Amino acid sequence: MKSSRYISVVGCHAEGEVGDVIVGGVRDVPAKTMKEKFLHFREHHEDLRQLLLSEPRGRLEMSAVLILPPCDPRADAGFVVMASGDWSPMSGSNAICTTTVMLETGMIPIKEPLTEVLYDTAAGLVKVEAHCEQGECKSVSLDNVPAFVYGLDLPIELPGVGTVTVDIAFGARWYVFVDAASLGLKVLNEHGPQLIELGNRIKAAVLEKHTPIHPESPEFRGIDNIGITEPIQEISGEKIARQAMVINPGRLDRSPCGTGSSARMAVLHAKGLLKVGEMIKFQSIIGTRFICHIRGLTKVGDKDAVLPTIQGRGWITSYKQIVLDPSDPFQTGYRLK
Numbered sequence: 001m002k003s004s005r006y007i008s009v010v011g012c013h014a015e016g017e018v019g020d021v022i023v024g025g026v027r028d029v030p031a032k033t034m035k036e037k038f039l040h041f042r043e044h045h046e047d048l049r050q051l052l053l054s055e056p057r058g059r060l061e062m063s064a065v066l067i068l069p070p071c072d073p074r075a076d077a078g079f080v081v082m083a084s085g086d087w088s089p090m091s092g093s094n095a096i097c098t099t100t101v102m103l104e105t106g107m108i109p110i111k112e113p114l115t116e117v118l119y120d121t122a123a124g125l126v127k128v129e130a131h132c133e134q135g136e137c138k139s140v141s142l143d144n145v146p147a148f149v150y151g152l153d154l155p156i157e158l159p160g161v162g163t164v165t166v167d168i169a170f171g172a173r174w175y176v177f178v179d180a181a182s183l184g185l186k187v188l189n190e191h192g193p194q195l196i197e198l199g200n201r202i203k204a205a206v207l208e209k210h211t212p213i214h215p216e217s218p219e220f221r222g223i224d225n226i227g228i229t230e231p232i233q234e235i236s237g238e239k240i241a242r243q244a245m246v247i248n249p250g251r252l253d254r255s256p257c258g259t260g261s262s263a264r265m266a267v268l269h270a271k272g273l274l275k276v277g278e279m280i281k282f283q284s285i286i287g288t289r290f291i292c293h294i295r296g297l298t299k300v301g302d303k304d305a306v307l308p309t310i311q312g313r314g315w316i317t318s319y320k321q322i323v324l325d326p327s328d329p330f331q332t333g334y335r336l337k
């Protein structure tokens, strides 16, 4: 057996969402910023994303994280994310997986009870606090980049459904939010196929009328993912909000989605439904939760923005050596439509 690729991967999931972490076998690239590294990998290493996330080695419902040296000297590490349908500059569940793996494999020494890690990402610096006990990473709290609203209650024509209103916001990726009830759905497993189908149709309908562009990073534009939401419920004094996050090109996030929760907090704050410091638990389609809050306010360009913090836990699931035989007919894997 010959191998033209040999990649060391630590399998991991964060609240059910798979984020496998590459710990060896992929070289760094020279660049002045992590955004430059991100854009380089997105342009020149799509074969790596395909190889890891397509069958037979991967599947649609997962991401992979490439740990890289940081460009910002203040940071401990950098990473770029290979998501289901694209490259992602930052990702909540994947940052939790990256932290869990780096701490529990010794790439970053564990300090108990709290280990701080500063990541350099294409979306900006992301500070993480890992709560550790007896050599285990028990939970990860991450200070995501500022999140802000592009538009609220925007009417969208959806053939077969009628006019629905959507909110559009940025939480390190661009999200459209729509109320599940307005689609005649609930955030339930059995509604999964319809959530995905309608989510993708809403994304297409929004893109016909809107092209959100990040005021400071114009490379981050368009709509990435869709959040189909249920209203906040007050349960025993806690704010709980269920949400099905439809991830490009059309699959459900198994976690509550950190970047999606960040963007949704910007929407909820703009609507007066979530105050700075107030805790909210976003709940995923499989019932897992991120504990979130707005840690402060800021501006992005001329936009009012919130500073979102997300907390969740990751678990290592495997240690893998991914190889590619030059005679393999599927050099970049395959995906059934």
Ligand SMILES: O=C(O)[C@H]1NCC[C@@H]1O
Binding pocket: 017, 063, 083, 088, 090, 091, 092, 093, 094, 247, 253, 255, 256, 257, 258, 259, 260
């Ligand atoms: O938590 C998140 O932000 C990620 N989960 C899968 C896709 C998103 O990037």
